[in-house]
Amino acid sequence: MILTGPEIIRQREAGCISIEPFSCEQVNPNSYNYRLGPALRTHAGPVIDALGAHPLDETAIPAEGILLRPGCVYLGTTAERIGSTHYVPSLIGRSSLGRLGVYLQVSADLGNLGAIHHWTLEIVVCQAIRVYAGMTVGQVSFWTPSGDKCPYDGHFGEFSEAVTPYPSLLTSGC
Amino acid sequence: MILTGPEIARQRDTGRITIDPFFPEQVNPNSYNFRLGPVLKVYTDEMLDVRRPNPAQELVIPETGLILKPDRIYLGSTVEVMGSDHYVPVIRARSGVARLGLFVHVTADLIDIGSVNQWTLQLHAVQPVRIYPGLLIGQVTFWTTQGDVTLYRGKYQGTRGPQESRIHEDFLAAGTAA
Numbered sequence: 001m002i003l004t005g006p007e008i009i010r011q012r013e014a015g016c017i018s019i020e021p022f023s024c025e026q027v028n029p030n031s032y033n034y035r036l037g038p039a040l041r042t043h044a045g046p047v048i049d050a051l052g053a054h055p056l057d058e059t060a061i062p063a064e065g066i067l068l069r070p071g072c073v074y075l076g077t078t079a080e081r082i083g084s085t086h087y088v089p090s091l092i093g094r095s096s097l098g099r100l101g102v103y104l105q106v107s108a109d110l111g112n113l114g115a116i117h118h119w120t121l122e123i124v125v126c127q128a129i130r131v132y133a134g135m136t137v138g139q140v141s142f143w144t145p146s147g148d149k150c151p152y153d154g155h156f157g158e159f160s161e162a163v164t165p166y167p168s169l170l171t172s173g174c
Numbered sequence: 175m176i177l178t179g180p181e182i183a184r185q186r187d188t189g190r191i192t193i194d195p196f197f198p199e200q201v202n203p204n205s206y207n208f209r210l211g212p213v214l215k216v217y218t219d220e221m222l223d224v225r226r227p228n229p230a231q232e233l234v235i236p237e238t239g240l241i242l243k244p245d246r247i248y249l250g251s252t253v254e255v256m257g258s259d260h261y262v263p264v265i266r267a268r269s270g271v272a273r274l275g276l277f278v279h280v281t282a283d284l285i286d287i288g289s290v291n292q293w294t295l296q297l298h299a300v301q302p303v304r305i306y307p308g309l310l311i312g313q314v315t316f317w318t319t320q321g322d323v324t325l326y327r328g329k330y331q332g333t334r335g336p337q338e339s340r341i342h343e344d345f346l347a348a349g350t351a352a
Contacts, residue, residue: 002320003197006324008321054191093282096339099280099282103280
């Protein structure tokens with residue numbers, strides 16, 4: 001089952017969902033609108049080696065916005081710290097940005113139960129577009145799980161900045 | 175939980191799901207196949223800005239088809255008016271369409287409960303691809319909810335045909351529009 005907006009509020013008040021900072025105005029009928037954090041990172045090299053180092057350049061998004069161009073993946077973060085030990089989060093873009101050709105993740109919408117952090121966003125655009133820090137860019141929904149829960153001990157959940165995988169994460173999984 | 179195909183048909187019969195027009199042959203084991211409407215919209219500017227209105231022009235897809243190019247975002251719409259006040263819809267491409275490298279939404283698969291519209295599709299082609307009006311292009315699934323329901327009353331409610339982004343209205347409300 002997916003949690004309704006009022007249920008997201010209720011479960012957050014009960015301590016079962018974390019969204020910080022939180023504003024009731026950002027609650028939708030069955031999701032919560034998250035905002036874009038203040039900086040973006042891009043891969044520094046022309047070819048990204050899955051098992052190599054991933055040098056990243058970081059750019060603070062200026063007040064006049066930043067022009068994103070096609071052919072590049074921009075790593076951003078959610079302005080909010082988001083997660084839950086009780087409900088499974090799924091992060092997507094909002095349709096108002098999808099309508100402008102902005103992907104907010106690259107087919108990796110599913111979060112892990114227990115990972116509570118500023119989520120990394122993988123932003124890809126179809127056409128050049130100017131975006132701004134702090135704007136509402138996407139939605140997180142929460143889903144009820146079935147079965148025993150195991151504690152989250154994953155790699156990315158430790159980070160609240162945009163990071164890439166180290167090699168063994170893509171080979172042995174740890 | 176996700177509704178099975180027979181349950182989608184049953185809930186539609188009882189009026190708890192809207193799919194109009196509806197054809198039983200478009201029901202899948204756990205989704206319903208929807209069609210692409212005849213009109214597309216494409217932004218007139220190559221460079222977009224979320225903080226200002228981005229003008230768009232309308233294209234009618236001829237019966238002979240229209241080629242989508244990879245460097246543009248195209249807005250289409252479903253033929254069907256769809257939605258539910260009781261279940262949350264999630265849309266996606268049919269795998270047959272995905273195999274052609276065509277996205278039907280741009281990471282915005284989740285529909286608000288209570289949003290009953292011809293839904294806008296965000297079409298993005300990885301390679302040039304020719305599309306036709308009425309294509310069976312995507313699937314809608316319906317999911318059960320937990321908690322009290324507040325129905326969608328947003329800016330795209332009741333719309334017909336493809337709707338360009340109105341995100342600049344957020345900036346107008348905040349007094350920071352371009």
